[in-house]
Amino acid sequence: MMRRFAFLVMLALAAASLSGCLVKESTYLKKVEEADGLTKDLSALRDKYKALSEENGQLKTQLAALKDEAAGLAKDKEKLTTDNKELEKVLKAKSDTLSQNVADLRQQVADLQSENDQLKGDIANLQKAKEEKVREVSKTYEDLLDRMKGEIAQGQVTISELKGKLTVNMVDAILFDSGKAEVKPAGMEVLSKVVDILKDVKDKAIRIEGHTDNVQIVGNLTKKFPTNWELSAARAINVARYLQSQGLSPENLSAVAYGEYRPVASNDTEEGKAKNRRIEIILIPKDAP
Incomplete structure (x- = not known):
């Protein structure tokens, strides 16, 4: 009995010991x-x-x-x-x-x-x-045409107007005797008609140009006029003097001589020579050359 108890105790102890080992191993x-x-x-x-x-x-x-x-x-x-x-x-x-x-x-x-x-x-x-x-020049032109219609009709005077420039062209026969530079009485009558018109022109210069044909001066006349230069100059100056004597201001007057060197017609005919022997009275602006 005691042995069996002891065995059981030992078995219990062994089981307890084994159980403890198993717990440790699991942990x-x-x-x-x-x-x-x-x-x-x-x-x-x-x-x-x-x-x-x-x-x-x-x-x-x-x-x-x-x-x-x-x-x-x-x-x-x-x-x-x-x-x-x-x-x-x-x-x-x-x-x-x-x-x-x-x-x-x-x-x-x-x-x-x-x-x-x-x-x-x-x-x-x-x-x-x-x-x-221009209107003044045109009026002057018309007045000259009216005053000089007789001379114009006879072919002694031509009057032209272009761009404010008025030109009165007179053949020398109505102003001068052949070979002379003095303005004859009949020429003075013609110029007096021009004076009556020009005396009212105050703002224009009046240039008188003398022209001749190409016939050379010969004989005793050469003592007074050696060439056509002198003749054209004397005639232009005498016209200027006459205009001055009739009341035109000399400050507005000038005389220029061209002789035979500015013809308006051929000198091969008597008719052409007659046209080249002329006096031109030109109205121009005072500042014109």
Whole structure:
């Protein structure tokens, strides 16, 4: 009985001892499993740390690059700001200059417009005065035609008007005897008709031109008139003196000698020579050459 009890006690103790060993082994296995899990987690964490470290380095590198870029952009912005201020100054200066130029040009345009208006007025006045003078010349022309219609009809006098220039052409035979330069009485009567018309002309110069044919002076007459120059000059001067004696102002009179060198017809015929021997009384503007 005692042996059986002892056996049971020993069996119980053995079972208890075995049960304790089994519990320890189960705990150990759990610890091992936990350790393996932790090891794996640690390895994964190390890998993640490494990846994060690499990413961190890349991010720092990118951050540094971005900071450099930002610094460069800041400098560019500062430079642009400075340039913009300079540009604004330049543009303002140019704008001020252009504004002044525009104002000056406007003033010049206004001045030119005023000057043009004045010139237009002057031109209109001159045109009016010119037309008035043309009318005066035309009236003088018509009056001469009326007073000298007899001489004109006989072919002794021709009267022409062109562009304000009036010419009274007289053949020498009605004014002078052959080979002489003194105006004969009949010639004075003809010239008196001209004087009656010309005495009212105040704004014209009166030029007396002497002309001859090409027949050379010969004999004793050469002592007084060596050439046709002298004869044409003497005749023109004597006509001018007669006009002066009849009241025409000597300031408006001039005498010119052309001799044989300005013929109006051919000297090959007697008729042509007769036309070339003439006195021309010409009304011209006072400022004409």
